[in-house]
Amino acid sequence: MTALSKRYKQWSKTVKRAERLTVVGYNRVMQKPTVYGTRVDPQTRCAHYSSELDIIAIKMACCQQFYACRECHDEVARHEAMVWPMTKRTELVVLCGVCAHQLTINEYLLCESRCPQCGSGFNPGCSKHAHLYFEVTP
Numbered sequence: 001m002t003a004l005s006k007r008y009k010q011w012s013k014t015v016k017r018a019e020r021l022t023v024v025g026y027n028r029v030m031q032k033p034t035v036y037g038t039r040v041d042p043q044t045r046c047a048h049y050s051s052e053l054d055i056i057a058i059k060m061a062c063c064q065q066f067y068a069c070r071e072c073h074d075e076v077a078r079h080e081a082m083v084w085p086m087t088k089r090t091e092l093v094v095l096c097g098v099c100a101h102q103l104t105i106n107e108y109l110l111c112e113s114r115c116p117q118c119g120s121g122f123n124p125g126c127s128k129h130a131h132l133y134f135e136v137t138p
């Protein structure tokens with residue numbers, strides 16, 4: 001074995017390990033968190049919002065848990081809901097129920113009702129309820 005091929009072998013080992021680590025990290029991010037609520041389906045529709053497009057869940061500021069909607073939170077959680085303040089606009093709080101991609105508040109407000117990861121359409125009506133989840137400018 002030449003020195004060069006030895007080096008190459010070592011290098012490809014390192015790359016493979018890095019790839020493996022990346023894949024593990026990727027899976028962790030993509031793992032769907034538990035979404036709470038009333039009659040939540042696998043794509044996070046619920047008893048209150050169950051159209052084709054009602055596929056987002058939102059992490060509530062008060063308990064840091066994902067709920068299918070604000071009504072779900074108010075039915076299930078035994079505490080007052082809190083909205084995310086302006087200073088938390090870069091928190092990952094919106095979950096796409098189709099691909100499990102998480103969006104920050106800013107990303108959600110700019111995504112034009114479409115998941116930036118899988119392209120699934122979100123209910124454009126949801127953004128009218130943004131004030132139930134995020135602090136918004138009047």
Ligand SMILES: [Zn+2]
Nearest residue numbers: 060062063077
């Ligand atoms: Zn809560």
Ligand SMILES: [Zn+2]
Nearest residue numbers: 046048069072
């Ligand atoms: Zn609900």
Ligand SMILES: [Zn+2]
Nearest residue numbers: 096099115118
């Ligand atoms: Zn998606």
